[in-house]
Amino acid sequence: MNQLNENFWNFRGSFEIARVIDVGTQMSLVRRSSGRFLLLDSYGLDGKDLDALLALTDGGAAIDAIINVHPFHTLHCRAAHLLAPQARLFGTARHREQPPELPWESEIVESPATQAQFEELDFSVPAGLDLVTRDDRVHAASVLVPHRESGIVHVDDTLMVLAAPGLLSTVLPQSRLRFHPMLAKALQARPGAADEFASWARDLANRWAGTPFVCAAHSAVRRLGPNGWREETERALADVVKTLDHHRARHG
Template identity: 65%
Template sequence: MLQLADTFWNFRGSFKIGGLLDVGTQMSLIRRANGRFLLLDSYDVEDDDRKKLLRVTDRGRAIDAIINVHPFHTLHCKAMHELAPQARLIGTRRHREHQPDLPWDGGMIEDAQTQNEFSDDLEFSGPNGIDLVTDDSSVHAGSVLARHKSSGIVHVDDTLNVLAAPGILKRYLPQSQLKFHPALSKALQKRRGAADDFAAWARDLSSHWADTRIVCRARVEGRNEGTLTLYAAAPDGRLIGADLIAPAGEHLAHILAGAIQTGTTASELLEMPFYHPTIEEGLKSALRTICAATPIPLPQDQDTGSPTGA
């Protein structure tokens, strides 16, 4: 339980993809102007965090509503309803569809009327030009962003990503930079002008919420130890070895072992897709350095700067 302001607390949780990559999850608690509380998203907190949450909120009795703003975060809704059963349980249409047995409030948080009920304490914004939920269940770029007026802190997941890279990858990856979701292009509505509408929304948001101090976003776990050295042969930049000691380094080692065994060059490895945000994409800047020291070109259809990815 992290107290980020006098009236704002954030809870960090673990959520692993395939049991390996921990992309994290979160929940935020805000104190309203009337002294009571709201929860943003749901996470089944345990141990000390649970004790602190119950102590601050009078054992959950002072929580007015649990507002689930991310349509794909449905796993812990039941647990949080049980913690504060008197609180209004509000979610998106997808929450209601995937947890139909819960006593959902009549309004949905993507609707302006429901958002206006909390206008004394929160501002909401939903991206234009993209679908909140797409036909592809793997695309999670849509969500409802919430900004707490008193603290100026924004709570968001997936629409914006934050990467704090571990260990030696700090040399190659920008730290704690906001990026749009990597599947954004797949979430765009199938109509002319959708991309322009999204861009206009992003510019407007950056202007209206320019004084935001903190963006709470579940992010890839970062730890600050490790070392990595890549070895390549001249003149073609063929990978021939690596020294690696780093948290979660087995994921990098798997990629590098395969590349070395097959005689893959740095340029060829860069042609592979690197999902963002992951620690694997930290290899990209190192591979570009090898390319720069050899006559082989960078792949022409890949990005060449820090955004997007590494």
């Protein structure tokens, strides 16, 4: 449990591929102006992290909602629901199918009407990308969530930080922010999608310029300098220029 702001905490979890490589996962906790809480994403906590969260949230009873923002991050949704069964459970359209037996709200996270219910948060869905693709391995699109009070951004996969695992992380530096390597497969197969994505990224670089931390799934929390968010997001966009140009050449 890592407290990044008076009203924002981030939890780092374990997610193993083929029971060999632990790529990690995350969940964040936001204290609302009412004193109650919101969970961003789902993870099955245990040990000291679980004890700390339960102590802070009156045994989970003070959690108003669990907001899942990546359509392919569904493995721990059941565990989070059991942690706070009274909390409203939000997800993308795909979450209602994975797993369908949970009491999902009818409103989906990518809907502006749903997002407007949470005054403590902002939301952004990448323009020009399919939130869900036919290829389950393509995780380039998610709903990005900044905490308005602190400027901290919670993001799954869309923007990534490459970090060494375990003890190596203490000696090897993190990467700067980068867009997901399967961006090309998430771009919508139509004219203008590449330009819409680039415009969205530039707007985000400017609009969230004061971001002090980025909580990135599968890797790390990245601390940014005064202009770090703008600089690193713009560099991440520069890194994918060839991808966007190839899409324009193919689709117009």
